[in-house]
Amino acid sequence: AQKVTQAQTEISVVEKEDVTLDCVYETRDTTYYLFWYKQPPSGELVFLIRRNSFDEQNEISGRYSWNFQKSTSSFNFTITASQVVDSAVYFCALSDPFSGSRLTFGEGTQLTVNP
């Protein structure tokens, strides 16, 4: 069975601080995909990144960066120089093409960035 754990329920930082959101996953499959989604206070789910299990390259997009390490089954997300607009719930998720591509979500991390 697949499982995603986001151990940090809530994180509070001050603007301009860097913050890392942790994600640990479990799966028996060798082919799988990892995702991060953002849910701002307005409630929609916004796609941030998708990674396949064969690509361990880290990725950077502006202030966002992701660190994928298969050896520790982790897919962590770092926001550099955080801003108030980054305040949201962030979800890590896992899917595999053999189970109908369902997304298995972590519990989410509520990030609050204070001015």
Place this chain on the structure above:
Amino acid sequence: DTAVSQTPKYLVTQMGNDKSIKCEQNLGHDTMYWYKQDSKKFLKIMFSYNNKELIINETVPNRFSPKSPDKAHLNLHINSLELGDSAVYFCASSHREETQYFGPGTRLLVL
């Protein structure tokens, strides 16, 4: 230009009523999903359709019945609503196992 849309956005109803939520996507995707987000923000898959065929049917009460009239639409009908059905319901779509894009959500409150 909305990619995945849902109607209604808010739904307030009495226990025992029957209601439907509609979902449409204009992305040309072949797979559509329904997820439920509970009061603790936990998201869980309910159903998935690929080319109008049911692929995933999680352990969901049979009061919930999805219907896919075509590849671009996936509706959710709920019979005999209960208090515990109060949640946010998200529709999503994807091309096969690629990225799922979500609708804005339907906030259902059962009184």
